[in-house]
Amino acid sequence: MSSKTITRADLASAVHGAVGLSLNDSGDLVDHTLEIMSDSLAEGAPVKLSSFGSFMLREKGERIGRNPKTGEEVPISPRRVVTFRASHILKDQVNRG
Amino acid sequence: MTKSELVQQLAERNPHLYLRDVEKVVDTIFDEITQALSRGDRVELRGFGAFSVKEREGRIGRNPRTGESVKVGPKRLPFFKTGKALRERLNESKK
Numbered sequence: 002m003s004s005k006t007i008t009r010a011d012l013a014s015a016v017h018g019a020v021g022l023s024l025n026d027s028g029d030l031v032d033h034t035l036e037i038m039s040d041s042l043a044e045g046a047p048v049k050l051s052s053f054g055s056f057m058l059r060e061k062g063e064r065i066g067r068n069p070k071t072g073e074e075v076p077i078s079p080r081r082v083v084t085f086r087a088s089h090i091l092k093d094q095v096n097r098g
Numbered sequence: 099m100t101k102s103e104l105v106q107q108l109a110e111r112n113p114h115l116y117l118r119d120v121e122k123v124v125d126t127i128f129d130e131i132t133q134a135l136s137r138g139d140r141v142e143l144r145g146f147g148a149f150s151v152k153e154r155e156g157r158i159g160r161n162p163r164t165g166e167s168v169k170v171g172p173k174r175l176p177f178f179k180t181g182k183a184l185r186e187r188l189n190e191s192k193k
Contacts (some may be wrong), residue, residue, distance in 0.1 A: 007134040007141040015130040020122050022115075030112065030123045035146045037107045041099040043187040048099045053128040054176070058188070081188045083147070085178030094136045095151055095176045 009035075042083055054087040135176050145183035152177045 009031050016027035038048050038056065048056040059082050066077040087095070101124065109120045131141050131149060141149040156172040180188075 005134075005137075005139045007130070007139055009143055011134075012127050012130055012143075016123050016126050019126040020119050022119070022123075027123075030108065030120075031127060033108055033111050034104065034124060034127055035143055037104055037111075038099070039146060039184050039187060042184065043190070046099055048104070050101045050104070050128060053101075053132065056178075083178075083180045083184065083188065085147075085149075085176075087176040091132055091135070091176055094132055096173050098136055098138065098174065 045081075050088075052088055052090045054085055054091055057084050057086060058082070059084055138174070143181065145181050147181040147184060148179050150177050150179070151175065 009028065012031045013024060013028035016022065016030060017024045020027070022030070041048050042056060042058065045058060047058055061080050061082055063079045064077050066075055067073065068075055105117070105121050105124050108124065109115065109117050112120060115123075134141050135149055135151055138151050140151075143149075152175050154173050154175060157170050159168050159170040160166065161168055
């Protein structure tokens with residue numbers, strides 16, 4: 002299994018290749034896409050992309066954590082987190098390799 | 099938000115593009131991430147988050163109805179970790 006890391010620049014270059022926009026415009030579109038998704042999640046609305054997966058929001062209540070270095074107990078404030086549920090299509094593709 | 103709503107908002111921010119090209123942009127981005135993960139690559143989108151593949155070893159499972167043992171093969175699962183900037187934005191209103 003390879004272990005390359007794909008970044009925004011690689012996505013921009015894929016968009017450039019597939020749609021024929023300039024690399025600059027392609028990079029802007031990748032950024033806009035991620036911004037629009039982040040805005041939706043920050044407003045509390047999940048993002049559901051058919052055939053890819055869903056970014057859902059979960060509210061976590063307060064719990065007691067521990068500082069692993071000192072062993073000291075500290076309260077962890079309630080927070081909202083994103084969970085990603087991959088679609089069956091994505092799961093199958095990843096598993097098939 | 100659905101994929102078509104994402105396409106619509108992206109088109110509104112880029113009025114110089116044809117809608118069909120905007121659709122192609124969105125499909126290309128998620129196809130590319132899917133392909134990278136199926137090769138076992140990691141996808142790191144700073145500020146948003148990172149996609150990676152987790153390997154699960156095979157195990158002996160049990161059919162809960164019959165109690166029968168079944169072999170579950172090793173598998174690879176896509177995984178997402180929220181980026182720092184997004185994680186902070188999610189909780190801004192609470193600070």
